[in-house]
Amino acid sequence: MLDLLLLVSLLIWVPLIPLRLFLQAGGSLWRQWGDLTYWGLFIYWAIVDIFLVRYRTPLMQGARFDAPLPVVFLGVILALAAIAFGYWTVQTLGLITLSTRPQITPKKARAALIADGPYRLLRHPFYFTEWVLLLGLSLITASWLVVLLLVLAILIDPLVTFF
Numbered sequence: 001m002l003d004l005l006l007l008v009s010l011l012i013w014v015p016l017i018p019l020r021l022f023l024q025a026g027g028s029l030w031r032q033w034g035d036l037t038y039w040g041l042f043i044y045w046a047i048v049d050i051f052l053v054r055y056r057t058p059l060m061q062g063a064r065f066d067a068p069l070p071v072v073f074l075g076v077i078l079a080l081a082a083i084a085f086g087y088w089t090v091q092t093l094g095l096i097t098l099s100t101r102p103q104i105t106p107k108k109a110r111a112a113l114i115a116d117g118p119y120r121l122l123r124h125p126f127y128f129t130e131w132v133l134l135l136g137l138s139l140i141t142a143s144w145l146v147v148l149l150l151v152l153a154i155l156i157d158p159l160v161t162f163f
Contacts, residue, residue, distance in 0.1 A: 002141050002142075003060060005140065005141055006060060006137075006145070006146065007052075007053075007056055007060070009134075009141065009143075009149070010052050010056075010145060010146075011049045011052055011053070013130075013134065013146075013149045013153070014048060014052060014149065015044065015045045015048040015049065017152050017153050017157075019041065019045075020156065020157065020160045021159055021160055023041075024160045059145065060143070063143050063144050063145045064141075064143055065142050065143075066142065067140075067142035071139050072139060074136075075135075075136040075137065075138070075140035076140060078132055078133070078135055078136030079133055079136030079137060079140060081136075082129050082130075082132035082133035082136060083133065085118060085125065085128070085129050086125075086129040086133070088118050089118045089119075089126055089129060091117065092114060092117030092118060092119060093114065123161075124157070124161065127153070127157040130157070131150060131154060131157075134146060134150040134153060138150055
């Protein structure tokens with residue numbers, strides 16, 4: 001079960017973390033491509049995930065550390081709290097905002113500044129949610145790979161906000 005959770009974590013965040021920087025940096029190109037960009041992103045994500053599934057055994061072997069039961073329990077609490085906070089953020093934004101990217105189709109994205117819900121507390125609640133969730137998953141799966149993803153997210157996500 002932990003191997004499955006680790007694999008799902010890798011399948012989501014390995015492509016997602018660099019994708020954010022890639023999307024922000026190439027804004028004018030993506031606007032030219034418009035909705036076709038989503039197909040390109042889908043293909044990118046599929047290629048990365050096929051690679052991860054193909055090489056999952058060597059990737060996941062030896063990538064574990066010992067985590068006592070209280071640490072795993074703390075990871076579960078952090079992951080659940082992150083999911084709840086992320087749900088609150090989604091409710092505040094609405095699904096249309098989540099399904100469109102201003103870098104790709106700026107006319108479809110909501111233009112108003114959002115200052116309700118979690119945005120009263122944080123400027124980027126999705127990044128915070130991601131960091132807490134990755135911390136929780138790293139404690140649950142006891143995997144150095146997820147810790148590495150957390151570190152990469154903490155390093156890359158602030159760069160995305162500068163573009």
